[in-house]
Amino acid sequence: MDAGKRLEQYTLKRPQEVLLVAAEVAGEADQILVFRGFSSSLMRPTAFDPDVPVLPEEAVISSIDRLLGPYNPSNPQYLEQGVSWEAFQAVLADLGI
Numbered sequence: 001m002d003a004g005k006r007l008e009q010y011t012l013k014r015p016q017e018v019l020l021v022a023a024e025v026a027g028e029a030d031q032i033l034v035f036r037g038f039s040s041s042l043m044r045p046t047a048f049d050p051d052v053p054v055l056p057e058e059a060v061i062s063s064i065d066r067l068l069g070p071y072n073p074s075n076p077q078y079l080e081q082g083v084s085w086e087a088f089q090a091v092l093a094d095l096g097i
Contacts, residue, residue: 001097003085004032004039004055007064009097012037017079020065023055030059035069061085 001009007019011034019034031042032055039054040046046054055061063084068077083091 002053002057003059003061004053006092006097007034007055008037008039010092010095011035013095016069018067018069018071020067021055022062024060024062025056033071035071064088
């Protein structure tokens with residue numbers, strides 16, 4: 001399972017959380033919001049088709065912020081900031097994702 005799908009599965013298991021993912025996609029910085037099984041780019045157009053991955057396999061994830069949902073950009077409620085992809089993969093593995 002690719003990283004984007006794993007992150008979406010995480011938010012299905014923890015619907016009270018929002019993930020803010022900092023990544024590099026096709027050589028450009030991107031921020032992706034993952035909430036309740038769906039992903040949306042905050043910096044690039046997001047396809048209407050949910051089968052088109054917002055976070056492609058070749059993307060490089062630099063960090064993940066865990067926030068309390070719903071996401072309010074003017075008042076974000078952080079649970080954890082700057083988690084590395086390597087550390088977050090351990091969390092996903094613990095959840096069986």
